[in-house]
Amino acid sequence: ERALDMVLASRRVIVCWAMGLTQHKHSVPTIREVVNFLLLRGNIGRTGAGVCPVRGHSNVQGDRTMGIFERPAPAFLDALEKEFGFAPPREHGYDVVRAIRALRDGEAKVFFAMGGNFVSASPDTEVTEAAMRRARLTVHVSTKLNRSHVVTGARALILPTLGRTERDAQGGGEQFVTVEDSMGMVHASRGRLAPASPLLLSEPAIVSRLARRVLGEDSVVPWEEFERDYGAIRDRIARVV
Template identity: 60%
Template sequence: DWETIETQSGLRSSQIQEVADIYLQAKSVICCWAMGLTQHTHGVATIQFVVNLLLMRGNIGRPGAGACPVRGHSNVQGNRTVGINHHLPPAFGEKMEKLYDFKAPTTHGYDVVEAIKAMNDGRVRVFMALGGNLVPASPDTELTAAALEKTELAIHVATKLNRTHLVHGKQALILPCLGRTEIDQQVAGPQVVTVEDSMGDVHASEGRNAPAGEQLLSETAIVANIAAATLPPGKPDWRGFVADYATIRDHIEKVLPIFKDYNARIAEPGGFSLKNTARDREWITGTGKANFTVAAIPDLTLPPGRLRLMTIRSHDQYNTTIYGNDDRYRGIKGQRTVILLNVADIANREMAASDAVTITSFGPDGRERQVTGFTIVPYDIPEGCAAAYFPEANPLVAIDSVAAGSNTPVSKLIEIEISRG
């Protein structure tokens, strides 16, 4: 039903056919995606359909082909691989219990959205961040700030100051730390950390620059020293972890077999690749084969006069760090509080380029959220769609507007209206 497909996708059938022809003629295909897919209500299903597309022509498990989620930070994937997970896998917990003689928690922790809600409800008393800029980076900016202000203690381990450091509850600590580019000198000598990239490749990373200050500690030292000062004596040897990070990797290897010979392998040029079952065509499924996924087409019809807004980033920006107000990607100079609109949507509202507008969003909780003082910029964007910069437009994202199956904030499908002023 092309009419339904065109209405729901915002694309013409000819455009879809053109892309399909390119795909059919390609010998090998890699599909890449980032937050443009994940930050949707139906982001999980969308990515499952990307995998379906790859499987249809055997583009998984052979050279030059596959699925490639693009991540912005060097170790986002690596954190999850070594067990930083608010849903503790039972097998991981059992190995930790045997190794360190303690009882692992059986209840789940919080993701970012649930953590914000828990702080707002008074269920979290202490917030500790290893880097990050929670308030502007998160959805529902005002609610997130109010939630953080309800804590009894906020601790920030950081290499530089940011806006979140200005928002806290009864007490707050800022603990400066070494950056990854700085020399990390410990008892055993200069230390290396390891990084896993989006391709599942792990390599060593060693700082080369002199530390910014003599009293700076590494993140590892700060966390281990807090643990040593707080917990009763016993396992593990926190001070030993700080003295030589290779000891930490030895312990990771004991819990996670995929890191066998960890320290030896990172000493090799370029490091090593972690096992990837899909790449090796080992299907960990009930059938022992690759499985296709099905899902119903969602109804994305909007009430008259409303648009779908997505948050975007400029060229002069890295996450919440804004280096300048220009965006050479899109030809925008000297301003960030802008809303990019299709010329037809501008004309239909009897508005014009450079008009000042208020943007109102409509969340699942029934509340209306607003940002003011935004300027219209005509742009080549599908009719019915709009775009504004992150984090300036984050106040429009409702805390309860999340992707089904992942709980990722929906920053690419915000229902809005615009009005003059």
């Protein structure tokens, strides 16, 4: 009743929620009712009012926008094939829960993480740890150590990388990355600090060099260009999405 009185007395209401609601079994109907609640008193489209879904990471929404999804749409895959000239896999991948099950059941044998703290952030810590230990190889590209680094498969690698606060100088000059925050705002992120070590590689450099080693120099994807100039990556993303 107190909450109701506060809502009735306010001309502007913002409802915030985080991953507990977003990932809930009944998330869609629940969030639909949240929106209906706001619509009842005109709190959608009004300055200082509305919905505020808080993501688990500042760039989760940005990942989805530019195509990082375990179940990509056929139109996206068609655009990817047209842009790069190779046939991308059409089979769906794993989301977080299915990835844990796949590791547990031996269907997946390699875990490769770009940042994050997978063990601690996943829904069931004990189940996740047991699944990770069944992997043949676990790899973490990370800016700092966390719990996931000590829960390993048969072999484990930690690949240190530049943080977003560190200057990133490549062959094409000083680079910046673009991020989409939890409010849907896209902006540039440019490091200002000296790197912790001259040996640190950036995430794009690690991915590009790994791809060249695995796929060979005959790959149709211009990995060296992507490492040298992040603008080239953004240009390709723009043409695909």
